[in-house]
Amino acid sequence: MKFWKETAEDTYRLNSLTEQDIKQAELSFNVSLPKEYLDLLALQNGGEINCNSHPCPIATSWAETYVNVDFIMGIGKENGILKAPYYLKEWGIPQGFILFSGEGHTWLAFDYRHVRSNPPIVYIDNEINQIIKIANSFDLFLSGLYIEDAFSNEEELNDNLEWHYTKTDLERLMLTNDIDPLKGALSYITQEIVDFSENPIDIKWLGDKFLNLSNHFDENVRIEVANLVWNFFMDVCESEILQQLMSRFERDSDSDVRAYVGDIKEKLLENES
Secondary structure, three states, X not given: OOOEOOOOOOOOOOOOOOHHHHHHHHHHHOOOOOHHHHHHHHHOOOEEEOOOEEEOOOOOOOOOOEEEOOEEOEOOOOOEHHXXXXXXXXXXOOOOEEEEEEEOOEEEEEEOOOOOOOOOEEEEEXXXXXXXXXXXXXXXHHXXXXXXXXXXXXXXXXXXXXXXXXXXXXXXXXOOOOHHHHHHHHHHHHHHHHHHOOOHHHHHHHHHHHHHHOOOOOHHHHHHHHHHHHHOHHHOOOHHHHHHHHHHHHHOOOHHHXXXXXXXXXXXXXXXX
16 A cells, blocks of 8 residues: 555645755754655655554544554645644743644654654644653654444455454464564554454454564564554553563564563553542
């Protein structure tokens, strides 16, 4: 599935990016922009995207389990991230954020309040003064994007580039090296089970799959597992399974996977208070 949506009228698609644009933006904000963000803009300097949602660890005014993502701003003064200082002042948002998606009441932003590079990604809701970290990096943010409201009709599914997976699909994909479909199936099925299942057997089945995939050879799959555990699964799984998963994440060779252990512990403390 292509990342950027092909549409005739896209107000967020700016002129092609240049090295001078990048230098000016980084100098203006006094930060280093994420490489993954710049790689995307090298293909297209901002615009509407085919995915429309990202998981959120707590409920917001938008939805209980996710936030909306219709577009990503490129580098430019109009409909681009260079207008972030104006929006911060206009909406009373604290300094240190670079807004890259959203309009008025809610935003997605790079959080540079405590770093100058590789910032976490946050969701900002001005209506209730809510700032929520939804990903540890822009790379992980991209891996968490998905399409909400999948169609059951196969023709509509293909036309709208939606995902619809079964547990059998996930088990089949686990035997292959098709990483992106595997991640998509895992994300879709996790939300289906956590949101709609009252069957403890399904929760146990999902826990077994998470444990299996936590040893996957591809770090992107392991990152996706850790992200889904933190965002959804830890609230419904047995404590024993969660402890096993945290132990594996803690020993993982990838720093992004290990970082989720701290996020899970922080969420556990919040739930206890």
